[in-house]
Structures are given as C-alpha cells and as structure tokens.
Amino acid sequence: xxxxxxxxxxxxxxxxxxxxxFSVAAGEVVGLLGPxxxxxxxxxxxxxxxxxxxxxxxxxxxxxxxxxAFRIKQRLGFLSGDTALSQxxxxxxxxxxxxxxxxLEPAHLKRRTDELIAQFEMGAFADKPCGTLSAGQKQRANxxxxxxxxxxxxxxxxxxTALDVLSGRFLLDAIRTARDAGKAILFSTxxxxxxxxxxxxxxxxxQGQVLDQGPIPEVCARAGxxxxxxxxxxxxxxxxx
Amino acid sequence: MRWPIALALFRRDLLEALRDRxxxxxxxxxxxxxxxxxxxxxxxxxxxxxxxxxxxPLKLAVWGPAPASLLKGVEGAERVxxxxxxxxxxxxxxxxxxxxxxxxxATAVLALTPVPVAGAGxxxxxxxxxxxxxxxxGVARRRLDKxxxxxxxxxxxxxxEQAGLSPELAEPFQVKESDFRSMGxxxxxxxxxxxxxxxxxSGFYPAIDVTAGEKERGTLQTLLCAPIHPLEVVLxxxxxxxxFTLGGALVNLGGMGLAFxxxxxxxxxxxxxxxxxxxxAAFGALVPLAMxxxxxxxxxxxxxxxxxxGQNYLTPVLLVVMVLAHGAMIPGVELxxxxxxxxxxxxxxxxxxLFTAKVAAxxxxxxFVSTLAWAVAGVLFAARVFESEQVLLSGEKPWRDxxxxxxxxxxxxxxxxxxxxxxxILVGSxxxxxxxxxxxxxxAVLALTxxxxxxxxxxxxVRRSGADVREIFSLRLPTLxxxxxxxxxxxxxxxxxxxxxxxxxxxxxxxAEEFLRLMELLMKQSASWPLPLALxxxxxxxxxxxxxxxxxxxxxxxxxxxxxxxxxxGSALAFGIVHVHPIHALIAATVGLLLGHATLRxxxxxxGVFLHFVNNATAVLGARAGAEPAWxxxxxxxxxxxxxxxxxxxxxxxxxxxxxxxxxxxxxNDASVSLGxxx
Numbered sequence: 025x026x027x028x029x030x031x032x033x034x035x036x037x038x039x040x041x042x043x044x045x046f047s048v049a050a051g052e053v054v055g056l057l058g059p060x061x062x063x064x065x066x067x068x069x070x071x072x073x074x075x076x077x078x079x080x081x082x083x084x085x086x087x088x089x090x091x092x093a094f095r096i097k098q099r100l101g102f103l104s105g106d107t108a109l110s111q112x113x114x115x116x117x118x119x120x121x122x123x124x125x126x127x128l129e130p131a132h133l134k135r136r137t138d139e140l141i142a143q144f145e146m147g148a149f150a151d152k153p154c155g156t157l158s159a160g161q162k163q164r165a166n167x168x169x170x171x172x173x174x175x176x177x178x179x180x181x182x183x184x185t186a187l188d189v190l191s192g193r194f195l196l197d198a199i200r201t202a203r204d205a206g207k208a209i210l211f212s213t214x215x216x217x218x219x220x221x222x223x224x225x226x227x228x229x230x231q232g233q234v235l236d237q238g239p240i241p242e243v244c245a246r247a248g249x250x251x252x253x254x255x256x257x258x259x260x261x262x263x264x265x
Numbered sequence: 266m267r268w269p270i271a272l273a274l275f276r277r278d279l280l281e282a283l284r285d286r287x288x289x290x291x292x293x294x295x296x297x298x299x300x301x302x303x304x305x306x307x308x309x310x311x312x313x314x315x316x317x318x319x320x321x322p323l324k325l326a327v328w329g330p331a332p333a334s335l336l337k338g339v340e341g342a343e344r345v346x347x348x349x350x351x352x353x354x355x356x357x358x359x360x361x362x363x364x365x366x367x368x369x370x371a372t373a374v375l376a377l378t379p380v381p382v383a384g385a386g387x388x389x390x391x392x393x394x395x396x397x398x399x400x401x402x403g404v405a406r407r408r409l410d411k412x413x414x415x416x417x418x419x420x421x422x423x424x425x426e427q428a429g430l431s432p433e434l435a436e437p438f439q440v441k442e443s444d445f446r447s448m449g450x451x452x453x454x455x456x457x458x459x460x461x462x463x464x465x466x467s468g469f470y471p472a473i474d475v476t477a478g479e480k481e482r483g484t485l486q487t488l489l490c491a492p493i494h495p496l497e498v499v500l501x502x503x504x505x506x507x508x509f510t511l512g513g514a515l516v517n518l519g520g521m522g523l524a525f526x527x528x529x530x531x532x533x534x535x536x537x538x539x540x541x542x543x544x545x546a547a548f549g550a551l552v553p554l555a556m557x558x559x560x561x562x563x564x565x566x567x568x569x570x571x572x573x574x575g576q577n578y579l580t581p582v583l584l585v586v587m588v589l590a591h592g593a594m595i596p597g598v599e600l601x602x603x604x605x606x607x608x609x610x611x612x613x614x615x616x617x618x619l620f621t622a623k624v625a626a627x628x629x630x631x632x633f634v635s636t637l638a639w640a641v642a643g644v645l646f647a648a649r650v651f652e653s654e655q656v657l658l659s660g661e662k663p664w665r666d667x668x669x670x671x672x673x674x675x676x677x678x679x680x681x682x683x684x685x686x687x688x689x690i691l692v693g694s695x696x697x698x699x700x701x702x703x704x705x706x707x708x709a710v711l712a713l714t715x716x717x718x719x720x721x722x723x724x725x726x727v728r729r730s731g732a733d734v735r736e737i738f739s740l741r742l743p744t745l746x747x748x749x750x751x752x753x754x755x756x757x758x759x760x761x762x763x764x765x766x767x768x769x770x771x772x773x774x775x776x777a778e779e780f781l782r783l784m785e786l787l788m789k790q791s792a793s794w795p796l797p798l799a800l801x802x803x804x805x806x807x808x809x810x811x812x813x814x815x816x817x818x819x820x821x822x823x824x825x826x827x828x829x830x831x832x833x834x835g836s837a838l839a840f841g842i843v844h845v846h847p848i849h850a851l852i853a854a855t856v857g858l859l860l861g862h863a864t865l866r867x868x869x870x871x872x873g874v875f876l877h878f879v880n881n882a883t884a885v886l887g888a889r890a891g892a893e894p895a896w897x898x899x900x901x902x903x904x905x906x907x908x909x910x911x912x913x914x915x916x917x918x919x920x921x922x923x924x925x926x927x928x929x930x931x932x933x934n935d936a937s938v939s940l941g942x943x944x
Contacts, residue, residue, distance in 0.1 A: 074489050075654055097492035107490060108483030110277070112284040124273040125491040153284075169487070 025050045025208030026071060026177050030080035033066050033232075040066040041232040043080065048208045050176065053199065055223035056212040057256060063232040064212050065104065068181050071210070072102040084177050098126065101170035104181030108166075111155030115146055115165035118154065119172055126173040140168040144198070160191030167198060177208045184218060196222055216253045226252065228259055235259045270493055274501025282471045282505055292467050292513055299459070299520060321372075322346040323405045326365055329354045329377030332389070334423075338416035342408070354378065362394035372405035454594040457616035460517055461590040461609065464551060465558055465583055467513020468506045472562035475502045477575030480567075480657075489657060496681065499651040502563050503644065510555035510562075518544050518551075543619050550619070550629070553636035554612045558586070560643030564650045567657070585609075593617045600624070602699045605631040608639045627783070630845045635695050637842065641688035648681060680831075683822025686726055687839045690814060693718040694843055707790050711802040720810030723818050738817045739870040747867035750916035751875055754863055757910025758856055758880050763903035765852050783846065788888035799885045808878035815840045815857065816864040816873040824865075833861035856880070859910070866917040 026048040033041045041063040048054040058064050069075040071082040073093030081088050087095035109118050116137060123133035141150045144164045149157055154165065163183065170178060184192040199222060203209055213219060219226060227237040236243050240252055247255040282288055325339065326349035339345055348371045355361045362374035374394040379387045396402040422432035479485040488498065525539035565582055569575035586609055592598055593613035600614040611632040618624040650656055697718055701710045727737045743751060791799040815836050824832035841854025863872040
C-alpha cells in the first residue's frame with residue numbers, strides 16, 4: 025500500500041535520504057525510527073508527494089511520486105508536527121475546508137464532519153477557534169483532518185509530540201482502530217513505548233539510510249539485544265562515529 | 266486548474282484575514298478618518314501659517330543714503346520695525362548683512378548706493394539681502410518688494426511731473442493677482458501619493474499573513490498535503506490580497522470623495538477637483554496597479570519564513586513604491602508616453618492629472634494597459650515562486666529553485682503560458698511603439714510592430730515549445746461549409762462595428778471623439794502612401810501577424826483550460842487590450858470574438874486571417890474613396906449587415922470544432938500535476 029523504492033533526496037551537495045526502501049501493507053502499522061536529523065521528515069514528505077524525490081520513487085495505493093503525486097495526496101492522510109491548523113478557524117471550518125479541497129459532496133462532507141467530531145470527542149470545542157484550543161484538542165482536530173477523506177493509507181509523523189498521556193493514548197487508540205479497519209499506516213516517533221504498543225514492524229533510519237527493518241523481535245535478534253531501545257542504541261553510536 | 270478549489274482557498278484565506286481586526290481597522294477606519302482630517306488640517310494650516318507670517322513685523326536694516334521718500338514709504342507700511350539705520354555703508358555690506366540675518370536680528374537688509382546719471386541727478390542701486398531658507402525672511406522680501414515698488418513708482422511719477430509729462434504715464438499697466446495654487450497644488454501632489462501608499466499598505470499585512478504568516482503557523486505545510494495545484498493556491502491568496510488592495514483603494518477614494526463633497530462645495534479646492542467621475546477614473550487606474558502590487562507582495566512575501574521576516578522582505582517593496590510615487594510630487598515631472606510605461610509612477614502621474622487637470626484618454630489607456638501588462642507579468646512570477654518547493658517548505662537557496670527551473674515542453678500552451686506570451690507581446694508592442702513613434706515613418710512603425718512583436722515571436726514561441734506549428738496555427742483549409750460561413754461573416758464584422766460606433770454616439774462614451782480623430786488621422790496618412798504599401802502594413806501584416814498571435818498562440822494556450830468559451834473570450838479580450846485605446850479595444854475585442862469563434866469552429870486560421878484582412882483592406886480603400894457614404898451610418902443598415910452573420914453562426918454550429926482541451930493537437934494537461942511534478 026505504501027512503498028519506498030530507493031528514495032533519495034539531495035539538497036545541493038548534501039544527501040538527506042539515500043536509497044531508502046521499505047513497504048507498509050494494508051492493515052499494518054510500521055514504525056519509522058531515527059534520531060533527530062535522520063531524514064525521517066524528508067522521507068515522509070517525499071512519500072506524501074509534498075517533496076520531489078531526487079531519485080527513486082514512492083508508491084501509495086498504486087500511485088507513484090514520479091508521475092502522480094496529486095493522486096497520492098488524494099489517497100493519503102498526512103499528519104506531522106509541522107501540519108498545523110488555522111488559528112482563526114474552528115475545527116468544523118477546518119474540516120469543511122479540507123473536505124472541499126478533497127472535493128467531497130457537500131451532504132457527505134457534513135455527515136463525515138459530524139461523524140469525526142463525534143468519534144474524536146470534539147463536540148465541546150468544534151466551534152471554537154483553533155487558536156484557543158489546547159495542544160491535545162488541536163491534535164484531535166488535526167487527526168480528524170487527516171482521516172477526513174477516509175484514505176486507505178496514513179503517514180503520521182510524530183503525532184503525539186507535546187501531548188499529555190491521556191491525549192496521546194487517545195490518539196494511539198485511534199490509529200489502532202484505523203489499522204483494524206485495513207489502513208496502511210507509517211508512523212514516525214521517538215517514543216519506544218508507542219512503537220511497542222502500536223507497530224507491527226519497524227524501519228530504522230540514520231543519516232538518511234535504512235539500517236534495518238522488520239518485526240521488532242527480529243530486529244532485536246539481529247542486533248543481539250532484548251529491547252527495541254537497545255537495538256536502536258546498538259546501531260546509532262557506531263554509525264555516528 | 267479547478268476554479269471551485271481556488272474559490273475554496275480564497276474563501277478560507279479571506280475568512281482568516283477578516284477575523285484579524287487589525288487588518289479591518291487599517292483598511293476601513295483609517296481612510297475614512299484620514300481624508301477629512303487631511304483636508305481640514307490643510308485648510309487650517311495653510312490659512313493659519315500664512316496669516317501668522319503676514320502678521321510678523323518686517324525687521325529691516327537700511328544702510329546708505331536713503332531719500333526721504335523711501336524712508337517715508339517704508340515707515341508708512343504696516344508692521345515695519347527698524348532694526349538699524351546707517352547713513353553710510355559698512356565696509357563689507359554682504360558679510361554684515363549675513364551676520365544680522367543669521368543672528369535673527371533682521372529679516373531683510375537694504376544697502377543703498379547712489380549712482381550718478383548724466384544730467385539727471387542720481388539713481389540708487391539697492392542691494393536687498395534676505396534668507397529665502399527662512400519663511401519669515403521670504404515673506405519679508407515679498408512685502409518689501411511691494412513697498413519698494415510703490416516708492417519707485419512715486420519717484421518716477423515725480424520725475425514725469427518735473428519733465429512736464431502726465432504722472433499717469435508712469436504706470437502703463439496694473440497687475441491684480443489671485444493665487445489659487447498653494448493649497449490646491451499641495452493636495453494635488455499629496456493625494457496620489459497617499460492613495461498609492463494606502464493601496465500598498467492595505468495589502469501589506471494580508472499578504473504577509475497569507476504567505477509568511479501561514480508558513481510560520483505551519484498551515485501552509487498542511488495545505489500542501491491536500492490534492493491541490495500550486496496555481497490554485499496562488500490564485501486563492503492572490504484573490505484575497507487583491508481584494509484588500511482594491512478594497513483599500515476603493516475605501517480611500519470613498520473617504521476622499523466624502524471629505525471633498527461633504528466639506529467642500531462642489532468638491533473643488535484650489536486647482537484640485539474631486540467629482541464622482543474623477544473618482545471612477547481614478548479607481549480604474551488603480552485596478553491594474555492593485556493587481557500588480559498584490560502579485561509582487563505575495564511573490565516576495567512567500568519567500569519569507571516568518572511574519573517578522575515577511576515584514577523585512579516587504580519593506581523594500583514599500584520603499585520602491587514610495588520612491589516611484591514620490592516622482593509625481595517632483596515639479597516638472599509630467600505624464601508622457603515614456604513615463605506612462607513606468608509602473609507606479611505612471612499611475613501616480615495619472616492621478617495627479619486627474620485631480621488637477623484633464624487626462625487624454627489615449628495616455629490614460631497607455632497607463633492602464635502597461636500597468637496591466639506589468640500585473641500579468643507579476644502574477645506569472647508569483648505563480649512560478651509558488652511552484653518552488655524550496656520556497657514553500659522554507660528550504661535553502663529558493664532563488665536557484667525559482668530561476669533555475671526549466672520550462673517544460675508544452676508549458677507554452679498552458680493557460681499560464683498563454684498569459685505569459687500575452688504579457689510579453691503587450692509590453693513589447695507598447696515599448697516598441699513608444700520607441701519608434703516620431704522616429705521612423707508611420708508605415709514602418711506599423712510594419713515593425715506587427716512583424717517584430719506579433720508575427721515572429723508567435724512562430725518562435727511555437728517552435729521553442731516543440732509543438733507542431735501546423736497544428737497550433739490550424740494551418741488547414743476550411744471545409745466548403747466553413748468557407749461559406751466565413752464569407753457570410755464578412756458583412757457581419759462590418760455590421761457589428763457600425764452598431765458599436767452608433768452605440769457609442771448614443772451614450773457619449775468618453776474618448777470616442779479622440780478615437781475617431783486618431784483613426785481618421787491614420788486613414789488619411791495611409792491614403793498618402795502607395796496602395797500596395799498601405800494594404801501591406803494596414804491590412805496584410807495585421808491579418809497574418811495578429812492572427813498568428815491571438816487566434817494561434819493565445820487561442821491554443823487558453824483552450825487548455827478545457828473550455829472553448831474561455832479560449833475565445835480570453836483571446837478576444839487580449840486582442841482588445843493590445844489595441845490600448847479603450848474604444849478601439851472594445852471594437853477589437855468584439856470583432857475578436859467572431860474571429861476566434863470562426864477559427865475554432867472551422868479549425869482553420871485562414872478564417873481569422875481572411876476576415877481580418879478584408880476588414881482592414883476595406884478601411885484602407887474606403888479612406889482613399891473619401892467620406893463614408895451616409896447610408897452606412899444607420900441602425901437599419903448595421904442590423905441588415907449582421908443578418909448574414911446569424912446564418913454564418915448557424916452554419917458554423919454544424920462544423921466539427923477543435924476538441925475541448927485539445928487545440929492544435931496538443932494533448933490537454935493532466936490535471937494531476939503535483940507540486941513537485943510542476944517543476
């Protein structure tokens with residue numbers, strides 16, 4: 025459903041991502057792990073069709089970043105720490121606006137908006153300007169925005185950053201529900217607990233390169249350690265040196 | 266390009282901007298208060314200051330042998346204070362006088378030197394020292410001038426009497442002054458400046474808000490994840506900023522109109538006249554400027570990564586506008602055809618002329634069209650900036666990304682490509698026209714403009730794109746049915762023009778007389794050329810070159826919108842605008858509709874070329890035949906000429922038109938071009 029094929033991005037003389045390859049199947053959550061500056065955001069932006077790959081290609085539900093980035097955006101829900109909501113609009117207005125961009129029928133859009141407001145328990149603040157909401161409330165609205173057009177694939181870049189435990193858990197449960205509904209989810213985070221709780225497989229990225237990938241027990245076994253955190257630390261110091 | 270999406274983006278940005286109260290205060294409240302305050306303040310200040318200056322005493326020093334009549338005359342004048350009176354001159358009168366003036370002990374110093382006159386006593390040479398840099402000294406000088414004139418006149422009258430002549434002969438004429446300038450001129454130069462600055466300031470903060478502000482808030486990133494084209498984003502934002510700049514212009518003009526019409530009888534202050542007609546004309550001149558300013562504001566604004574950075578980036582834009590608008594305040598700078606091409610300054614000059622005098626419709630049109638050309642170029646530049654992912658994602662070296670990108674093959678035949686081509690030929694035709702005018706014969710101006718601006722660039726544009734020249738230019742013969750329709754359109758083209766001319770006479774359109782005079786002049790000139798030359802430059806060259814440009818490149822590019830209506834109307838409008846004069850533009854645009862429709866339906870450029878040639882050639886031959894027959898100038902004849910046109914349109918309906926979205930064999934753009942792929 026989501027596939028990276030030797031995705032590479034150069035910025036001038038520097039290479040942010042080098043020949044990254046992995047895939048995410050329908051009904052699967054894959055965790056993308058890497059330290060700050062590993063190239064996670066660049067990689068996810070390329071897969072979302074926001075950034076043009078220098079080499080290689082990304083595929084989302086059959087659409088290629090090389091030829092059809094527009095259709096990727098139609099088939100994908102993207103959420104990252106950088107994707108904020110308009111401060112002067114309410115969550116309901118934000119959802120309506122993005123529904124229009126996805127060309128949803130007005131009646132369907134209204135139904136879907138009400139449905140998401142109920143699902144993400146946003147009734148109390150759906151008509152308040154986003155600028156007045158708490159971080160958790162904003163993130164719920166943002167997740168609802170990414171889920172709005174019911175995409176078969178989701179890319180979530182550190183979605184729980186700055187959230188309290190309750191809001192974070194609420195979001196993780198929503199992701200699990202989406203996975204159970206058959207969506208392919210690529211999930212980037214720094215929190216190993218979230219990976220254990222949520223991910224079927226992981227991809228370890230460092231300095232723009234994929235170091236290892238697979239189910240968590242296999243990655244740990246290859247590193248000769250017991251936990252994912254130890255596996256993470258096992259790879260990074262030697263590569264950074 | 267999907268208009269509903271652009272509209273949704275526009276609505277979102279507008280809603281956000283309107284919820285920012287600072288913007289509303291700046292846009293509405295300030296202009297409504299500014300102009301009444303300015304008017305009252307100007308009236309009060311000019312009156313009060315002038316009165317204060319007049320009431321100040323003239324502190325005078327007089328050195329040298331002054332005749333009694335002079336001293337009596339000066340003493341008799343009101344508010345004169347003797348500072349110093351010496352019978353002899355100091356050694357260095359200039360230095361001493363300067364000292365007195367610098368120490369503010371005197372406002373004027375008079376040094377008298379007797380000069381003997383053979384057989385008639387002596388005359389006096391009066392050296393008057395004053396400081397024009399000090400207002401009170403300048404006023405003193407003017408007052409002293411009057412006093413000395415009276416004294417001098419008295420002396421001459423005495424001499425006339427002594428010579429046995431009538432003293433009345435000493436004053437052969439009297440001058441009575443009425444000064445209307447001071448306040449009027451001040452307002453006349455200030456109003457355009459204020460209007461332009463208000464226009465820019467109205468769009469300044471909204472532009473930062475929807476570009477750099479949106480980046481800083483992270484909402485642009487969110488937007489880019491949605492399935493939208495960069496052109497839709499730029500149009501939405503451009504629409505909002507244009508609305509604010511135009512709204513700013515409108516509210517400012519409204520405030521000005523209210524101030525003048527409510528506070529001043531008849532809207533006239535000195536030489537400044539503000540009437541509803543003047544305000545409408547001023548708004549018309551501000552429309553293309555608002556479009557240009559808005560495009561520049563968002564193109565520059567989006568380069569910044571934060572609101573603060575946006576202010577830093579846009580401040581130089583504001584300074585450029587200030588400097589150019591200030592040009593209209595410089596004495597001696599007049600609106601000429603060359604200055605009519607300089608953006609911002611041209612509009613400032615037009616506004617100044619509108620408020621203080623009358624502007625020729627032709628010059629007004631040049632300003633309007635040239636500013637429109639700059640605006641089109643500005644919009645295309647903004648669109649290019651918005652296609653850069655380095656700019657939108659706040660990456661490094663955005664300039665390399667903007668200017669280093671190659672134009673893709675086929676981009677020339679996108680609607681944006683058509684607009685770019687139009688901007689180029691519009692600027693080219695105006696600049697070349699101004700450059701050649703009065704330097705080479707008129708026939709050479711026409712020929713060079715047609716070939717150099719329309720013909721050759723059209724062919725080069727198509728060749729550079731790699732598209733099939735024969736297909737883009739629809740180089741094929743029409744069917745028999747198509748040919749019959751074209752033949753029937755010939756009288757209709759004339760009929761439509763007569764109808765338009767008669768309608769203009771009925772509603773007394775401004776500039777109509779000027780247009781008819783210009784056309785008469787052109788036709789008279791062409792009548793003096795050899796017939797083959799006249800036909801070549803007035804009929805053949807436009808028929809071929811303009812058709813290649815408008816029914817070739819423009820029609821093909823605009824047809825890529827997927828709408829034949831947009832293609833025909835757009836190319837006709839472009840055809841009209843390039844004729845500059847508003848009346849000529851209206852006629853050309855109307856005829857352009859027929860030519861475009863016929864070309865698209867017959868799939869043959871020959872339709873446009875033939876109709877264009879017959880129309881212009883008839884005008885050339887008519888000019889040689891003398892006055893137009895009176896029967897031509899009637900509604901009935903005009904309507905009768907249009908009848909075959911109705912049949913022609915019916916025949917054209919049966920023709921297989923160029924498929925929508927595929928003019929000239931260029932496949933339609935795939936609507937799903939991503940931000941990255943648009944590179």
